Amino acid sequence: MRAWTFLRGDSRDASWPRVSGSAPGAWRLPDEGAPGVTVAVREDLAWWIAEELWEVEVAGPRVAAGNAVFVRAARLVRRVDRWGPDVWEPFVIRCKHVALRAVSGSRWAEATTDLAARAQRVGARSAALAGYVTALACASSAGERDTDGHRARFAAERAAQSGWIARALDL
Amino acid sequence: MEVAGMTLSCQELVELVTEYLEGSMEPATRARFEQHLLVCDGCGLYLAQMRRTLRATGTLRERDVAPDSLDVLRQAFRSWKLRAARG
Numbered sequence: 001m002r003a004w005t006f007l008r009g010d011s012r013d014a015s016w017p018r019v020s021g022s023a024p025g026a027w028r029l030p031d032e033g034a035p036g037v038t039v040a041v042r043e044d045l046a047w048w049i050a051e052e053l054w055e056v057e058v059a060g061p062r063v064a065a066g067n068a069v070f071v072r073a074a075r076l077v078r079r080v081d082r083w084g085p086d087v088w089e090p091f092v093i094r095c096k097h098v099a100l101r102a103v104s105g106s107r108w109a110e111a112t113t114d115l116a117a118r119a120q121r122v123g124a125r126s127a128a129l130a131g132y133v134t135a136l137a138c139a140s141s142a143g144e145r146d147t148d149g150h151r152a153r154f155a156a157e158r159a160a161q162s163g164w165i166a167r168a169l170d171l
Numbered sequence: 172m173e174v175a176g177m178t179l180s181c182q183e184l185v186e187l188v189t190e191y192l193e194g195s196m197e198p199a200t201r202a203r204f205e206q207h208l209l210v211c212d213g214c215g216l217y218l219a220q221m222r223r224t225l226r227a228t229g230t231l232r233e234r235d236v237a238p239d240s241l242d243v244l245r246q247a248f249r250s251w252k253l254r255a256a257r258g
Binding site for chain 2: 033035036038065066067128129132
């Protein structure tokens, strides 16, 4: 199974042992009480966007649940260097177009336009927000929150975003 | 109830934080919890505060508290209990 993890580039990543030269990092085991180490597969990348993207090696049994895969152990193998501003920016622009199309003429239009404009100004965090807001904008066009249509549209847009990221990075 | 394909609201996250910290959360809910933290600074801060509070109170023993403060705390707990009993 090919898997990845997004790191935030700060102290919250401390539980992931870093790579040393070309050697993978040490194995990471689950946090206490967690069902496993959380990793992302290609189809779910957009749900986990953060500053750094790393390919990981996984080991042991795995449980797939809620757009995540939990594995017994995982270790960082290599950083996906292309995940950076050159991909974040077109991703945010793509999201902005999708979001505005989805909410055109609705009560969400103004708020979405404002969020989309703000999201374009900074980095990975904005890409994460743009992805989330866009999925929400699409879902709002498909029905009220907690309805099947809303959930399905949200998930479909997240899947489309994940596909976009995977294609942009040749994953 | 598990809702596939959506993230949690802030209110839901607050309600679930104990379950998360105790490690008793369903995997799918845990994934949604962690996804929410990626896009919500406020909830990230809240979780960090809860962790700090647990660390601090987890090492606090009764004899570490000054007698005056202990009396104030006991009185406060008694008042809460009384108010709760009265409805």
